[in-house]
Amino acid sequence: NAGVTQTPKFQVLKTGQSMTLQCAQDMNHNSMYWYRQDPGMGLRLIYYSASEGTTDKGEVPNGYNVSRLNKREFSLRLESAAPSQTSVYFCASSEMANFMGYTFGSGTRLTVV
């Protein structure tokens, strides 16, 4: 049982480049989330999706877009990367009907130079 899988694990981008972070879960969860984690700032919600076909902004959505491709997959896109987006990105999923917290992926460590 893989849980939540994120790719890639590491990425270095130049300012202005674009990229998509991929996330997939195999637990049949309805809700999926994208967080960024920075030293001293904790986890900050970027976007979330309560169900397939719906997405909503979180606390820090500027500079990001998301796609809930199907129930399993939720991708995060940086259209024009900036050094301020250097961070560790975590995807998570949960099931409201039997809520037992979030299951997190192992993270993507992104550096924008």
Place this chain on the structure above:
Amino acid sequence: QKEVEQDPGPLSVPEGAIVSLNCTYSNSAFQYFMWYRQYSRKGPELLMYTYSSGNKEDGRFTAQVDKSSKYISLFIRDSQPSDSATYLCAMSVGNTDKLIFGTGTRLQVFP
């Protein structure tokens, strides 16, 4: 003021010590309380889950919720070097799956 406050530490203790990690919160509607453990360069993993007030024990770990004081604690008995990690508290309002996280407390247990 943040909804959830957590001392960032670091907290450094000798092996075998009893560790107390704490969070305070301001929203009286919170009903579900969790503790996540995050090892360096890994994702957070759920450690303890409690509903409403009271204590819950799992091995060397005890989670305690005091809703009257808006205060939750995680106690670790006989701490081990393998407990060295960042511990994040999280809580949610009932009937939603929106979690509010603390910023995390870094714990180091030295041999």
